[in-house]
Amino acid sequence: MGIQDAADLDAPDLPTEPMPLNMGPSHPAMHGTVRMVLDVEGEKITNADVQIGYLHRCFEKEAEYATWTQIFPYTDRLNYVSPMLNNVGYAIAVEKLLDIDKKIPERAQYIRVIVGEISRITDHMTCLGAGAMELGAFTVFLYMLKGREWLYELQEEISGARLTHSFVRIGGVVGDLPAGYIDRLTEVLGKIRVILDDVSKLLDRNRIFRDRMDGIAIITKQEAMAYGLTGPVGRSTGLEYDVRRDHPYLVYDRFDFDVPVGSVGDNFDRYAVRVEEIKQSMSILEQALKQIPAGPVMLNDPRIALPSKAETYNSIEAMIAHFKIIMDGIHVPPGEVYSFTEGGNGELGFYLVSDGTGRPWKCRVRPPCVPAVAIMNKLLPGLFMADVVPTFGMMNMIGGECDR
Amino acid sequence: MAQLVLDRLLAQFGGGEIIKTGSQHGNEWARIRPDAWTAVCTFLRDDPTLSMEMLTDLTCVDRFGDEPRFDVVVHLYSVSKKHRVRLYGGVPEENPLIDSLVPLWPGADWPEREAYDLYGVRFAGHPDLRRLLMYPEFIGHPLRKDYPKEKRQPLVRRQAGSLD
Numbered sequence: 096m097g098i099q100d101a102a103d104l105d106a107p108d109l110p111t112e113p114m115p116l117n118m119g120p121s122h123p124a125m126h127g128t129v130r131m132v133l134d135v136e137g138e139k140i141t142n143a144d145v146q147i148g149y150l151h152r153c154f155e156k157e158a159e160y161a162t163w164t165q166i167f168p169y170t171d172r173l174n175y176v177s178p179m180l181n182n183v184g185y186a187i188a189v190e191k192l193l194d195i196d197k198k199i200p201e202r203a204q205y206i207r208v209i210v211g212e213i214s215r216i217t218d219h220m221t222c223l224g225a226g227a228m229e230l231g232a233f234t235v236f237l238y239m240l241k242g243r244e245w246l247y248e249l250q251e252e253i254s255g256a257r258l259t260h261s262f263v264r265i266g267g268v269v270g271d272l273p274a275g276y277i278d279r280l281t282e283v284l285g286k287i288r289v290i291l292d293d294v295s296k297l298l299d300r301n302r303i304f305r306d307r308m309d310g311i312a313i314i315t316k317q318e319a320m321a322y323g324l325t326g327p328v329g330r331s332t333g334l335e336y337d338v339r340r341d342h343p344y345l346v347y348d349r350f351d352f353d354v355p356v357g358s359v360g361d362n363f364d365r366y367a368v369r370v371e372e373i374k375q376s377m378s379i380l381e382q383a384l385k386q387i388p389a390g391p392v393m394l395n396d397p398r399i400a401l402p403s404k405a406e407t408y409n410s411i412e413a414m415i416a417h418f419k420i421i422m423d424g425i426h427v428p429p430g431e432v433y434s435f436t437e438g439g440n441g442e443l444g445f446y447l448v449s450d451g452t453g454r455p456w457k458c459r460v461r462p463p464c465v466p467a468v469a470i471m472n473k474l475l476p477g478l479f480m481a482d483v484v485p486t487f488g489m490m491n492m493i494g495g496e497c498d499r
Numbered sequence: 500m501a502q503l504v505l506d507r508l509l510a511q512f513g514g515g516e517i518i519k520t521g522s523q524h525g526n527e528w529a530r531i532r533p534d535a536w537t538a539v540c541t542f543l544r545d546d547p548t549l550s551m552e553m554l555t556d557l558t559c560v561d562r563f564g565d566e567p568r569f570d571v572v573v574h575l576y577s578v579s580k581k582h583r584v585r586l587y588g589g590v591p592e593e594n595p596l597i598d599s600l601v602p603l604w605p606g607a608d609w610p611e612r613e614a615y616d617l618y619g620v621r622f623a624g625h626p627d628l629r630r631l632l633m634y635p636e637f638i639g640h641p642l643r644k645d646y647p648k649e650k651r652q653p654l655v656r657r658q659a660g661s662l663d
Contacts, residue, residue: 148632155617156641160648191524320552320578323606336578432524433556433574433585446572448560461556461574469609498632 127494143475158458162424182263188434218439226488267393326441331357424453
């Protein structure tokens with residue numbers, strides 16, 4: 096089968112009638128709650144209407160009532176398989192409004208890169224493992240999730256939570272790396288390299304996997320740009336755009352890494368790009384662990400940083416400062432900024448409008464997976480029903496990020 | 500970083516279409532007269548010096564208390580040139596309507612539906628303007644500043660045989 100045209104397989108002596116079919120919202124392959132209203136003729140899709148919103152939790156409305164710091168827990172729940180990347184993206188946006196984005200302590204920037212790249216790896220491993228399982232490769236799923244869990248343990252060690260980290264702060268990060276963390280992370284990266292090798296052996300030349308992935312749901316580079324695709328989906332088309340490389344933030348300009356791109360733009364390319372990106376993230380992590388300097392992890396600015404607990408409980412000035420930051424929020428000067436970082440699914444943007452108070456006037460999230468889900472309406476017609484599952488899996492829709 | 504974009508815009512549109520331009524926190528922005536929305540965006544996409552191939556994001560800001568009340572905000576990006584710009588198109592509260600950018604960037608489809616859903620701004624020429632995140636029977640536009648956070652919605656009974 097593979098790249099054969101779907102029309103070639105029509106049996107002219109078997110008549111069929113067009114039929115509307117709901118796929119989802121509760122469907123095991125839907126990666127969260129999403130509904131696809133499909134018109135099918137036999138096994139072929141003639142029209143698709145993807146409907147999102149089932150996991151809408153009013154992120155942007157809630158953000159307008161929260162202090163700037165209180166939004167961090169909300170960002171954990173955007174892309175919940177790479178929460179640190181959301182924390183980092185949001186913090187940088189606010190810091191730009193405060194004009195302190197160039198003054199964050201260097202060690203804090205390295206820590207952000209480290210926890211962010213760990214998040215990126217967990218994101219890709221979740222996507223690849225789930226996508227492979229949906230094609231019958233259950234062992235790959237078990238391997239990937241085992242590797243992901245090792246990394247989650249490290250994230251939990253540093254932040255105290257497995258997924259809901261809320262680890263980044265405006266001006267830095269909550270705390271320093273625990274003792275021995277660098278050695279443990281280095282060890283885990285070595286074990287993940289073994290997992291990637293095993294997965295490659297299981298999938299890269301697997302006839303079933305290739306036939307289900309090759310030539311399916313091809314996107315051209317021009318289409319990727321026209322639809323706003325970024326991240327692994329955009330790069331699978333050959334579009335070489337990565338925010339870390341093209342608009343470096345934090346300390347990404349100090350690392351040597353490649354931006355993997357595909358050549359066909361099909362489902363297999365999206366799989367292969369993610370595998371390569373895990374390797375690049377591991378390389379970035381190893382360089383960061385070597386380079387990370389000593390120093391503070393929080394900007395020492397009383398308008399932004401909470402005073403230490405000892406000071407808070409023993410001096411009236413510190414208690415007042417603590418009270419003001421907690422109850423009234425960090426006062427961000429009036430202004431607007433669109434700040435963007437490379438999320439697990441592509442360009443994660445935060446468009447913030449501040450009116451000078453301790454709460455944002457507007458906190459808009461540019462979700463990187465929405466363009467990938469939106470283009471499904473264009474990709475699915477002409478495919479088979481069975482192609483919906485791997486195609487949707489490789490788009491990596493995360494309901495929390497997509498529906499916000 | 501994208502002053503070139505603003506300079507080209509001002510050079511090309513000298514008839515008051517560009518109301519104001521500026522730069523803040525590394526972002527260049529331009530406020531566009533709403534009736535010139537399509538013309539300016541077409542130029543931004545097609546001019547070889549600017550080459551805004553990607554519509555990164557489209558949303559609205561509710562300037563409650565100001566006139567015009569709603570700003571349609573578009574972030575455009577040139578993958579080849581690595582520059583970007585933010586455009587504002589002000590639309591009034593009584594008739595919040597502006598041209599759709601779907602003919603220029605198909606990726607504007609869902610962001611425009613979301614802006615319509617959450618703010619009530621309509622986009623002329625959009626091929627399928629309906630709610631994106633809220634259900635069809637939702638009353639009101641929740642991201643407007645005058646929509647109370649605690650507002651409750653009437654219960655919806657499903658239409659028999661309905662697929663949408």
